[in-house]
Every structure is written in C-alpha cells, then in structure tokens.
Amino acid sequence: MDISKYLTVGALTRYLKMKFETDTHLRKVYLKGEISNFKAHTTGHYYFSIKDETSKINAIMFASNARKMKFIPKDGMKVLLMGRVSVYEATGNYQIYVEDMIEDGVGNLYVAFEQLKEKLSKEGLFDKKYKKPIPKYPEKIGIITAPTGAAIRDILSTIKRRYPICETILFPSLVQGDLAKDDLVKKIELAQNYDLDVLIVGRGGGSLEDMWPFNEECVARAIFASKVPVISAVGHEVDYTISDFVSDLRAPTPTGAAEMAVPHISELEEQLKQYQARMKEAMNKTINYQKIYFDSLKTSYVLKNPNAIYEPKKQQLDLTYEKLRTTVMNQLQQVKNEFIILKQSSILKKPNRLYESSEQQLKHVIDKLEMLNPLSILGRGYAISYQENHLVKKIEDVKVGELLQIRMQDGIVNTKVLSKEGLKS
Amino acid sequence: MKKEEMKFEDKMKILEQTINELESGEVDLEESIKKYTDAMKLVQECDKQLKEIEEQVSKIVLEDGTEQDFSIEREENTLD
Numbered sequence: 001m002d003i004s005k006y007l008t009v010g011a012l013t014r015y016l017k018m019k020f021e022t023d024t025h026l027r028k029v030y031l032k033g034e035i036s037n038f039k040a041h042t043t044g045h046y047y048f049s050i051k052d053e054t055s056k057i058n059a060i061m062f063a064s065n066a067r068k069m070k071f072i073p074k075d076g077m078k079v080l081l082m083g084r085v086s087v088y089e090a091t092g093n094y095q096i097y098v099e100d101m102i103e104d105g106v107g108n109l110y111v112a113f114e115q116l117k118e119k120l121s122k123e124g125l126f127d128k129k130y131k132k133p134i135p136k137y138p139e140k141i142g143i144i145t146a147p148t149g150a151a152i153r154d155i156l157s158t159i160k161r162r163y164p165i166c167e168t169i170l171f172p173s174l175v176q177g178d179l180a181k182d183d184l185v186k187k188i189e190l191a192q193n194y195d196l197d198v199l200i201v202g203r204g205g206g207s208l209e210d211m212w213p214f215n216e217e218c219v220a221r222a223i224f225a226s227k228v229p230v231i232s233a234v235g236h237e238v239d240y241t242i243s244d245f246v247s248d249l250r251a252p253t254p255t256g257a258a259e260m261a262v263p264h265i266s267e268l269e270e271q272l273k274q275y276q277a278r279m280k281e282a283m284n285k286t287i288n289y290q291k292i293y294f295d296s297l298k299t300s301y302v303l304k305n306p307n308a309i310y311e312p313k314k315q316q317l318d319l320t321y322e323k324l325r326t327t328v329m330n331q332l333q334q335v336k337n338e339f340i341i342l343k344q345s346s347i348l349k350k351p352n353r354l355y356e357s358s359e360q361q362l363k364h365v366i367d368k369l370e371m372l373n374p375l376s377i378l379g380r381g382y383a384i385s386y387q388e389n390h391l392v393k394k395i396e397d398v399k400v401g402e403l404l405q406i407r408m409q410d411g412i413v414n415t416k417v418l419s420k421e422g423l424k425s
Numbered sequence: 426m427k428k429e430e431m432k433f434e435d436k437m438k439i440l441e442q443t444i445n446e447l448e449s450g451e452v453d454l455e456e457s458i459k460k461y462t463d464a465m466k467l468v469q470e471c472d473k474q475l476k477e478i479e480e481q482v483s484k485i486v487l488e489d490g491t492e493q494d495f496s497i498e499r500e501e502n503t504l505d
Contacts, residue, residue, distance in 0.1 A: 137434045147485065153497045156483055164480040170495050171486050190486065197434075265475055272475070275440050276468050279461055282447035286457045289450065 010089070017087040020094065026085040031057075031096060032104055035077045040066075046073065050081070050096065058095035059083070065099050070238055078104035109208055113215050116242055120217070125224050126245045132229040134249050134260065137268070138197035140167040141261055142228065144187045147172035151204040151233070151254040158258035163265050169194055175203035180213035188222040188230075199226060200257045201243060202233030214241035223247050233257030378409040395420045436471050440464055 007015075020026050033050035040046055044063025049056050059081070061069075073079065081101040087094045102110050120126065141159065145151045147170060159168055171187040174180040184201070191199050201223060203211065213219060214234045220242045223230050232247035233254040244250040251257035301308055342348065370376060374384065384407040385392040392398055398417050406413040431439075443464040446452055452460060485495035 135434050137432075137437055139433060147495075156497060160480065165475065165478040167481045168483040169486060169492070170483060194486075269472065269475055271437075272468050272472050275444055276465070278444050279447055279464055279468075282444065282450075283457060283461045286447065286450060286452070286454060290454045 009092075013087060013089045013092055016094075017089060020086045021084075028082065029085055029096060030080070030082050032078070032080045033057075035073050035079055036075050038073055038075050040072075046098075048073065048075075050079070057085075058093055059098050060095055061098040061101065069101065071103060073101065080104050080110075109212060109215070113242065116215065116217055116220070117245065120220055120242065120246065125220065130224070132248045134229050134231065135197045137263060138166055138261060140169065140194070140196050142169050142171060142191040142194060142196040142199040144171045144173050144184065144191060144199065144201045145203050145233075145254070146175045149204055151175075151202055154204075154253070154255040155200060155202075155233070155258045158255050159262055162259065163262035163268075165265065166262055169196070174213075176206065176210045176213060181216040181219050184213055184216075184219045185222040188219075188226055192227055196228045198231060198261050199228045200231045200233055200251075200254070200261060201247065202231075202251070202254050202257060203235070204254060205235040205239065211235050211239060211241055214243040216242070219243060220246045231257045231260055375407075375409075378407065383408050395422055433471065433474060436467055440467055440471070443467075 031050060033052045036049045036051050036056075038046065038048040044066055046059075046061040046066045048059050048061075050059050051057075061083075079101050080103075081096070081098045083096045083098040083100075085094060085096050124130070143152065143155055145155070152170065156168060156170075159166055169191075171191050173187040174183040188199070188201065201214075203214070211234055214232070223232070223243055223246050229249070230247040231249045231251050232241070232243045233251040233256065234241045234243055235253075237252040240250075249260060251260050297303065378384070386405045386407065387398060387402065390397075392404065398404060398420070400417050400419055402417050404415045404417060406415055443460050447457060447460060447464075483495040484492045486492055
C-alpha cells in the first residue's frame with residue numbers, strides 16, 4: 001500500500017483554496033440574494049448568509065468595507081453584492097468575501113448612477129476648471145427646491161439669520177417623481193434671467209428613488225450650463241448625487257448650502273472693523289516712517305549748520321583764489337627774474353663794451369687793410385711800374401724805348417726802357 | 426441693495442486691495458492719505474449698508490412668471 005498517495009486535509013484544503021483563488025470568475029462575483037443569519041461582530045465584521053430559493057452561501061464582510069455601508073443589513077433584506085469567493089481553511093467552507101453591498105431594487109438605479117457619473121466625468125463636466133467661484137457677499141440668491149418642507153425652511157432661516165440683507169428668490173420646483181427632472185431643468189434655466197449671484201439647487205433627505213431627479217442627465221447638464229454659480233444641496237451628508245458632482249460647490253445639506261452661500265453679518269462687521277484697524281495701523285506706520293524721515297532731515301547736519309552749505313564753496317573759492325595768486329606770483333617772479341638777469345647783464349652794466357669792441361674791430365680791419373695796401377710795401381723799398389696807368393708785371397709787357405712810370409714811396413720817376421734782360425730761374 | 430451702487434463684493438475687494446497696498450509701505454505719503462481716506466469712506470459705507478439695509482422679504486416666482494412675497498409660514502398654512 002502506497003501511503004504517499006494519501007493527502008492531508010490541510011493539503012487538500014489548500015489545493016481547493018488555490019483552485020478557487022486562481023479562478024478569475026471567482027475573484028469578482030456579483031451576487032444577488034437575501035440576507036439570513038446576519039451577525040454584526042464587535043470587531044466590526046459582518047457575518048451572514050446569502051440565500052435564494054435553492055441555495056445558500058456563507059458571507060463575510062470585513063469591518064473596513066462594512067464601515068462604508070449606507071444601510072444596516074438585516075435578515076430578509078434583498079441585496080446586491082460584490083465580492084470574491086474563497087475557502088476558509090479552518091472550517092473547509094467556501095464563502096463569499098463581500099466588498100460592497102446595496103439593497104436590491106435600487107440596484108438598477110445604482111448602475112445607472114455609476115454609468116452616468118462615468119459618462120459625464122469623461123466629458124469633463126466635473127472638471128475643476130469649470131467650477132465657478134461662489135461670491136463671498138451675494139446680494140441676490142436663487143433657490144430651486146420645493147416650496148414646502150424642511151429644505152426651503154432651513155435655507156431661508158439660515159440666510160435670514162446670517163445675512164438678512166440678502167435678497168432671496170424661490171423658484172418652486174418638483175423635487176421628486178417623474179416630472180421633477182423637467183421642472184428642475186426649467187427652473188434652472190428660468191433662474192438665469194434674475195441677475196443672481198448664486199443659485200442653490202436641492203432638496204431634503206429621502207430614499208435614493210426620491211432623490212433620483214438629481215441624478216438625471218438633463219438636470220446635470222442644466223446645472224453645468226448655468227451661468228450663475230450653483231451650490232447643490234441634496235439630502236444628507238452621506239447622499240451623493242450627480243448634481244453634487246457637476247455643481248460648482250456641493251453642500252452636505254440645505255442648511256449647509258445656505259451657510260456656504262452667505263457670510264455671517266456679524267463676521268462681516270467684525271471684518272470691516274479689522275479692515276479699519278489694519279488701515280489705521282498701516283497709515284500710522286507710513287506716517288511714522290515719514291516722520292522719522294522728516295526728523296532725520298530736520299536734524300541733518302546741513303539744516304543744523306547752514307554754513308555747511310556754502311562752507312565747501314567758500315573753501316573752494318579760497319583754494320581757487322590761492323591757486324590764482326600763486327600762478328600770478330609765479331609769473332611775476334619769473335618776469336622779475338628775467339629782469340634781474342637782464343639788469344645784471346654786462347652790456348647794461350658797461351654799455352661801452354658794445355662799441356668798444358667795434359672800435360677794436362675797426363682798427364683790426366684797418367690794420368688788415370693797411371697790410372694789404374700795396375703802397376705800404378713801397379715803404380719797405382718796393383716799387384711799382386706803370387705804363388700809361390697799366391701795371392707792368394713782366395718784361396714782355398714793355399718794349400725798349402717805351403716810357404715807364406715807377407711809383408716809389410714818395411713819388412713817381414719817369415723812365416725810359418733802355419734794354420730788357422730776363423732772369424734765369 | 427441698490428443695483429446702481431457698486432456691489433458690496435466689489436467694495437470689499439477694493440478694501441482688501443487698498444489695505445494690502447497700504448500695508449506694503451510702498452505707497453508714498455500723499456497717495457497713502459488719499460487711499461486711506463477713500464478706503465475709510467468705503468468701510469463706513471459698507472458698515473452702514475450692513476446696519477441700515479432692511480431685512481429682505483423673500484420672493485417666489487410663480488409658474489406664470491409673476492413674483493410674490495414668500496414666507497414659509499404662510500405657504501405652509503395655506504397648504505395645510
């Protein structure tokens with residue numbers, strides 16, 4: 001016998017669990033049925049079964065998901081739920097781990113809601129860039145809701161309490177039933193003509209079906225198209241409608257919408273007081289600053305010592321004067337020096353020298369001239385021969401028998417050439 | 426509130442802007458005094474507006490387009 005063929009219970013269970021968990025169909029199961037054996041554990045987990053006419057499956061909803069539930073499940077309630085199917089090893093039971101659960105009957109609406117939400121979201125109707133700012137101090141507020149009931153009463157009483165100076169105009173509308181969506185659209189369009197600062201669109205709490213008109217596409221589009229900023233106020237805090245997503249601001253309740261729409265008048269008065277105080281403070285600062293500036297001017301050296309204004313100029317004048325003076329003096333001195341030099345010059349001291357030297361020079365010239373005077377040579381025994389006033393330098397200049405005049409130192413001797421005799425040199 | 430007047434919202438915006446300017450200290454004295462005087466006038470105007478304006482009566486726009494005064498109590502009494 002081969003014992004190794006035999007599995008442990010744990011092994012089999014783990015195998016089964018693995019089978020469950022690898023089956024894609026079982027990872028996300030949409031299931032409808034009726035709740036039975038419902039127990040809310042102190043840990044916050046829900047334990048119950050889902051059954052129909054033929055079958056039953058154990059179900060568990062962990063606290064993390066149970067907390068998000070908008071209703072408390074109870075036995076006999078018909079529900080639509082979503083979860084994964086797996087095996088709880090300790091008991092060997094398969095069960096559905098519920099992630100989300102809504103009441104059946106509203107199921108179709110729920111799907112329609114999700115589909116419309118996705119469609120409009122894809123179109124960008126919920127985009128932040130389209131959200132218009134809500135004015136802080138509205139003067140005229142439009143309200144679209146039923147003329148009776150908690151919603152209008154809450155809105156009006158809140159506005160009157162907080163900001164009674166604001167005009168309110170009610171555009172009465174059906175807010176539930178088949179005709180409501182068209183009425184809402186009509187009133188939203190009508191409200192555009194009333195010069196409103198903000199428009200509150202809403203109704204009080206109720207069932208999902210009651211609030212359904214606010215999940216209608218035409219209402220959503222009318223809100224989106226509104227030129228007036230829209231605050232949506234549908235039902236209670238937990239109720240979300242398509243109108244909430246598409247409006248410029250979502251209020252949790254009608255009262256909340258009124259609070260968001262208007263400031264509190266006493267807060268406003270307080271704000272004005274604060275403005276006043278801040279302005280005074282700022283003004284004081286500016287004046288103080290100017291005063292300090294003025295004081296600093298007043299006590300400035302120049303104003304305290306007016307001399308200071310022209311003292312530098314005076315100094316400059318002195319300086320210029322001094323410079324001028326030295327320049328002039330220098331020039332004067334230079335002229336004076338030249339004069340002294342001139343005065344001391346030898347010529348002025350002995351003006352004789354000017355002509356003394358000339359006399360000497362003349363004498364020298366005369367001497368020179370004297371030396372060159374041919375007649376002076378005659379004194380030394382030389383004589384000059386002329387023939388009819390021509391100087392006779394060579395023997396061939398004269399012929400025998402001609403007359404010659406001989407110039408001596410003291411006179412002329414008239415001679416006759418007797419013969420010529422050349423010197424042999 | 427009279428419509429021909431500047432809107433309260435605009436007045437508050439001007440006030441805020443003026444205060445910021447004054448607080449910046451970048452406005453010269455003469456300009457500051459002018460701004461301050463104007464803003465103070467505006468503050469008083471706003472304050473007066475808040476205190477003196479009577480409580481508004483709510484209106485309802487009927488199906489035929491006419492407007493009527495509206496009060497919750499009357500409405501509910503006539504319906505009850």
